Amino acid sequence: MPSLNHYLLVAGLLFAIGLTGVVLRRNIIVVFMCLELMLSAANLTLIAFSRFYPGANGLPDIHGQMLVFFVVTVAAAEVAVGLAIIVALYRTRQTIYTDELTTLKG
């Protein structure tokens, strides 16, 4: 039976992998996927706390679970908008590599 710490460790790893991907990968779609990974890490943390700190009635804490649903919904919307932006970006700039998208360089 894994403990809370195991879950938190996995969530931390997921977050770190996601952040590394966001910061280091050039392909903007991969960056986008890594961003989702970070969201999942957050979700996992929420679920774990919800499971290991039950409410007064013995059931898992409802607030954590509810927040996860919010995150999933917002992430879905975000994916829709984000992918659309990437498509539009590719159409105008013919590239999805971040190091070629530095128009705002000072």
Add this chain to the structure above:
Amino acid sequence: MSLAWYLLLLPLAVAALNFLLLQKLHTVAALISTVSSVATFGIAYSLLGSTASPEPYHWISIGKHSLDIGITLDKLSTGMMIVVTGVGMLVHIFSLAYMKDDSAKARFFTGLSLFMFSMTGIVLANNFIMTFIFWELVGLSSYLLIGHWYQKDSAAEASKKAFLCNRVGDFGFMIGILLLWNITGTFTFAEMALPSGLATGVLVTALLCIFCGAVGKSAQLPLHVWLPDAMEGPTPVSALIHAATMVAAGVYMLFRVQFSFPESHIFENNAGTIISWVGGITSLVAALMATQQDDIKRILAYSTLSQLGYMVMAVGLSSGEAGMFHLFTHAWFKALLFLGSGAVIYACHHEQDIWKMGGLLKKMPITGMTFLLGYAALIAVPFVTSGFWSKEEILSAAYHHNKALFCIAVFVAFLTTFYMTRLFVVAFLGKTKSDNADHAHEVGPLMYLPLVLLAGMAILSATKIGGLDIAHTLSAIRPEHHEHPSIVLLVSIGTLVFGLAAGFILYSGKTKDPLSLPLFRNRFYVDGFYDNFIVKYFQDAFAAIVHFFDELFINGLFVGGISRGAQGIGLLIRRMQSGNLQTYAAFLSLGVLIIIYLIVF
């Protein structure tokens, strides 16, 4: 408002009007200036001899010291106003013709009106601060008028030189004013009195510092170099500013100081000795230089220097009355000579070299005759000319006080006769020496009328004219007639005869100068010395130091340092704006980490 205020404000109003509104309407501007100069002469004439000074206008008070703008009316100032406005009026009229075709006539007449305002201010000022303000203002208007033809390099440089030389003197003047204020506790002339138990050294220092101002303005040694160069300005300006009025301001101011201490004989100490020697040496050196100049205006300029030296010498000998008297007569005949030379230059198509003139007396009889009268007054033909009476006063003052200076003055009188005879013989007698002089003919009435009037004054200004004895009305100016020692009369007649003889014998019928004295021709190399030594070693070295300081501290550290610092920080921060999304993300996460670290630990 008292009439005297109009005397001061009318020229200012005209100058402002000309400058602000009439820069394009040349003839209107010229006429307005001329009319105002006639009006001021009328006012000055009506105020002659008046002693009712108007109520001063309170200007500023600092602590318990207060400063007024006030007008002094006394015999000295009203008499001097006759000179200033009288010569000024005639010069305005002369300029109408002389500057007829000038493209910047309005600017010229604006300058003249500004000058009339400033000079009136010096003459009427009732305190030293006002004198100083107007002192600077005449310097400014002189600068503007010398540089009237500023497109010519020589004129632009001459105006700069005049201004700078005057500044050197003015610094001393300012210190002198403050020293005198410290001694007497007041700036107002009428309230000045020497405290008892004053150390002579302090007074001498103050007087010498004040004298510095006169050295600059009245072009005494060693600051005389600007006056001959100032002849680059239009000739009417030379007549008005650099012969009759402004250069005499130094003498006037010195006499005003003497006049403010009637009991104390303020110049009877070392200051007076130094002042009289400076004046005497200036008159000698300038007369020597004048004997070898070829430019008609330059000869007259050196002659002016020499006569100013006479006046300063008289003031230094505690005989300011004689100096003022000579100032008064000299103003008329020197303005006459300058305007006469202006007419000659105008007629000879701007030829100024006397060796290219000749025979002008026949071609221009009115100009020639009036010039002859001015010449007679300057060389002091006995008993008939005004110059004789005033020169006699100075010579006898020198005779009474200092025999060495008397010898110098007599020698200068001889030299004066000599170089003026040279000028007259070469330029007006004999055969014409160039085509320009061949084609010369008499100038118009607008030009010869002022000449005739001035010629009248050159002869008569020292004597009674039909009930009006100007020189006597100014008894402050005209000393009570006392018997001169007969040796003075003998000597001055002797110098006259010898000077005339030498001039005629040497120069009659010559086509080029039989004498060649490079030392005098090159003005004792004083200008060269200033250019090659003072300018090179002092000014340039000082400029180098200032430049170094400027480059290192101002430019390098303060202004430049701040700007370079900002630039450096900007360059550094600019690196962060890579435009790359992921760099921003990395910074963001770093920031979050730091915040978490700060919150948790």
